Amino acid sequence: MSKPLIQLIDIRKKFQSGKITYEVLKGINLEVYMGDFLAIMGPSGGGKSTLLNILGLLDRPDSGLYLFEGREVNTFSEKELSRLRNQKIGFIFQAFHLIPWATALENTLLPALYGGEITKEKIQRAHELLEKLGLGDKKNHKPAELSGGQQQRVAIARALINNPTLLLADEPTGNLDSQSSEEVIKIFENLNKEGLTIIMVTHEREIAQRAKKIKFLKDGKFIED
Amino acid sequence: MNTLKLKLLLGGILHKKLRLFLSVLGIIIGVSALFLMNTFGEAAKKKTLKEIETFGPDILMILPGQVRVSAGRAIQTEQRTTLKMEDAQALEKIYGIKALSPLFSGTGTARYSFKTITTMLNGVNESYIFLRKFSLIEGRNFLKGEITGYKKVAILGYKVKKELFGEESAEGKVILINKLPFVVIGVLSPIGIDASNQDQDDQILVPITTSMSSLFNADYLSGIYVAVENPSLIPQIERNIEELLLKRHRVSPSNIDFKIIKAEDIFKFRLEASKLFTTLVQSISILCLLVGSLGVTAIMLLSVNERKKEIGLRLAIGASRRGVLLQFLLESILITFVGGLVGLLIGGLLSIILLPLLKYPWVFPFKPIIVSSALTVFFGLISGVYPAYKASQIDPAILLKGL
Numbered sequence: 291m292s293k294p295l296i297q298l299i300d301i302r303k304k305f306q307s308g309k310i311t312y313e314v315l316k317g318i319n320l321e322v323y324m325g326d327f328l329a330i331m332g333p334s335g336g337g338k339s340t341l342l343n344i345l346g347l348l349d350r351p352d353s354g355l356y357l358f359e360g361r362e363v364n365t366f367s368e369k370e371l372s373r374l375r376n377q378k379i380g381f382i383f384q385a386f387h388l389i390p391w392a393t394a395l396e397n398t399l400l401p402a403l404y405g406g407e408i409t410k411e412k413i414q415r416a417h418e419l420l421e422k423l424g425l426g427d428k429k430n431h432k433p434a435e436l437s438g439g440q441q442q443r444v445a446i447a448r449a450l451i452n453n454p455t456l457l458l459a460d461e462p463t464g465n466l467d468s469q470s471s472e473e474v475i476k477i478f479e480n481l482n483k484e485g486l487t488i489i490m491v492t493h494e495r496e497i498a499q500r501a502k503k504i505k506f507l508k509d510g511k512f513i514e515d
Numbered sequence: 516m517n518t519l520k521l522k523l524l525l526g527g528i529l530h531k532k533l534r535l536f537l538s539v540l541g542i543i544i545g546v547s548a549l550f551l552m553n554t555f556g557e558a559a560k561k562k563t564l565k566e567i568e569t570f571g572p573d574i575l576m577i578l579p580g581q582v583r584v585s586a587g588r589a590i591q592t593e594q595r596t597t598l599k600m601e602d603a604q605a606l607e608k609i610y611g612i613k614a615l616s617p618l619f620s621g622t623g624t625a626r627y628s629f630k631t632i633t634t635m636l637n638g639v640n641e642s643y644i645f646l647r648k649f650s651l652i653e654g655r656n657f658l659k660g661e662i663t664g665y666k667k668v669a670i671l672g673y674k675v676k677k678e679l680f681g682e683e684s685a686e687g688k689v690i691l692i693n694k695l696p697f698v699v700i701g702v703l704s705p706i707g708i709d710a711s712n713q714d715q716d717d718q719i720l721v722p723i724t725t726s727m728s729s730l731f732n733a734d735y736l737s738g739i740y741v742a743v744e745n746p747s748l749i750p751q752i753e754r755n756i757e758e759l760l761l762k763r764h765r766v767s768p769s770n771i772d773f774k775i776i777k778a779e780d781i782f783k784f785r786l787e788a789s790k791l792f793t794t795l796v797q798s799i800s801i802l803c804l805l806v807g808s809l810g811v812t813a814i815m816l817l818s819v820n821e822r823k824k825e826i827g828l829r830l831a832i833g834a835s836r837r838g839v840l841l842q843f844l845l846e847s848i849l850i851t852f853v854g855g856l857v858g859l860l861i862g863g864l865l866s867i868i869l870l871p872l873l874k875y876p877w878v879f880p881f882k883p884i885i886v887s888s889a890l891t892v893f894f895g896l897i898s899g900v901y902p903a904y905k906a907s908q909i910d911p912a913i914l915l916k917g918l
């Protein structure tokens with residue numbers, strides 16, 4: 291078997307709330323390979339988002355080893371982390387987090403702003419992505435003029451603009467009705483078929499079952515099934 | 516493509532226009548005030564310097580009675596009749612005096628073909644025009660014989676000529692001054708308001724002799740203008756004049772009944788006042804800018820707080836903390852800069868309107884523009900530092916929290 295894209299070894303994370311310190315992640319071990327589609331389930335407050343933040347290089351673990359493409363993340367500078375987030379990782383959030391004053395097209399192009407120049411190719415790609423995601427006629431609409439499902443599809447286009455290796459999604463269907471949820475998970479399936487590695491947090495069993503693999507996070511640890 | 520980049524970078528400030536406007540209001544007021552006041556300061560200085568030049572550093576003015584120089588104007592506190600024609604004649608013997616002219620001022624009416632106006636009637640001699648550095652646009656100066664011969668001839672101020680004659684030539688025409696016929700022999704070029712605060716275009720010059728006998732029947736002078744050969748001799752000449760007049764009037768120095776006024780005396784105060792005024796207003800404007808930039812800081816902090824998610828998102832998708840810092844710094848500078856620009860425009864517009872209205876000379880406000888611009892960018896930077904720092908410290912992990 292080839293080397294994993296992501297390898298977590300005994301990852302731990304504590305939070306302090308007033309005087310109380312509590313451990314949210316109590317030794318996480320995980321291997322994710324290129325082309326994987328992993329769903330993470332678990333009770334609320336179980337540490338799923340915390341784990342995703344660490345995976346997405348938005349937060350650092352207190353201890354443990356995180357290897358991204360075989361390199362130890364701990365040794366990376368802030369700048370390298372920014373670059374990795376920009377080039378290798380796409381984020382999908384429950385609340386979409388689109389910029390309200392920018393159009394769908396502009397929102398899609400935002401990561402390109404930080405990846406050097408907004409080239410003609412990037413703009414072309416943004417158009418293609420939006421068309422592919424069924425938003426061809428919504429390119430110049432502001433987020434407020436779009437439905438939840440449409441907003442999440444803009445967010446997907448944004449996550450894909452820089453051609454990432456890994457897609458991280460935290461409750462991507464959490465704010466959507468069942469029809470929009472179906473659309474989004476279908477897109478995920480297709481992207482995975484095209485070779486994109488996906489890690490998705492969800493608490494909906496039907497959604498999780500569409501992934502290739504499901505893991506349960508409870509009390510800061512994966513439950514081995 | 517570049518506009519897209521700009522929009523994605525700075526679009527956040529432009530979409531709340533009212534708030535943007537409110538946040539820059541202080542800057543706008545500060546900059547326009549700063550600009551206006553700087554321009555006024557410059558103009559006032561220029562005006563005063565020009566007046567000194569026209570009044571002349573070589574001129575002395577002797578006024579009867581006690582005279583106070585106040586607020587840059589020579590004000591006679593009481594009219595006195597102590598200065599006589601013989602005093603003027605006696606002064607001619609003082610060494611260093613190039614020329615002098617007695618002056619008798621009164622008001623009167625002038626009439627020409629159904630038009631009657633009221634104006635200043637100044638009795639002077641043939642030296643007066645040179646002494647005051649007036650020039651003629653029409654006709655000629657008084658002849659010595661016209662002064663000694665009590666002739667009824669007149670030189671009109673520019674405005675008087677315009678009012679009585681319009682575009683028509685005045686030379687050789689007969690006008691009625693206080694009902695007596697005078698022949699117009701000349702017209703003065705436009706002069707404006709002089710250091711004695713009188714509109715020199717609104718006057719008629721007549722021979723001093725005619726003025727004192729036929730027009731006003733007076734045996735005293737309103738003043739004597741003296742021109743010296745060399746301005747550096749003024750202190751000496753001033754002393755000599757004082758000595759001579761004290762002796763002639765038989766008064767002690769403590770009861771002095773005349774005053775000698777130099778250009779310096781009149782303008783010293785005004786230069787100082789305008790300097791003080793400028794400093795004061797500049798300080799106020801800078802204070803205003805400071806308050807304005809505090810306003811920008813407050814608005815930017817509010818904006819950073821509101822746009823936490825946007826900032827977190829930018830960080831999550833690859834913006835560096837430095838990039839976010841620069842973005843918000845740029846936003847503050849842009850806001851203040853726009854405010855500064857509007858302020859400059861308003862200040863400039865007000866100067867264009869107000870300067871001529873107050874009869875100030877026009878100055879190209881080069882220095883004010885530089886000063887105001889530099890200060891705004893500086894204050895923009897200051898006002899942006901803290902909010903930008905705050906923005907750069909936002910934790911992108913908040914994106915996955917809550918909601």
Ligand SMILES: Nc1ncnc2c1ncn2[C@@H]1O[C@H](COP(=O)(O)OP(=O)(O)O)[C@@H](O)[C@H]1O
Nearest residue numbers: 305306307314333334335336337338339340341
């Ligand atoms: N920055 C933080 N400071 C303090 N506590 C936190 C912080 N982030 C998460 N937590 C706590 O850690 C626990 C796990 O949170 P989270 O990872 O969001 O769980 P999940 O996504 O599984 O619901 C929760 O109890 C949450 O309150």
Ligand SMILES: [Mg+2]
Nearest residue numbers: 338339340915
């Ligand atoms: Mg969560």
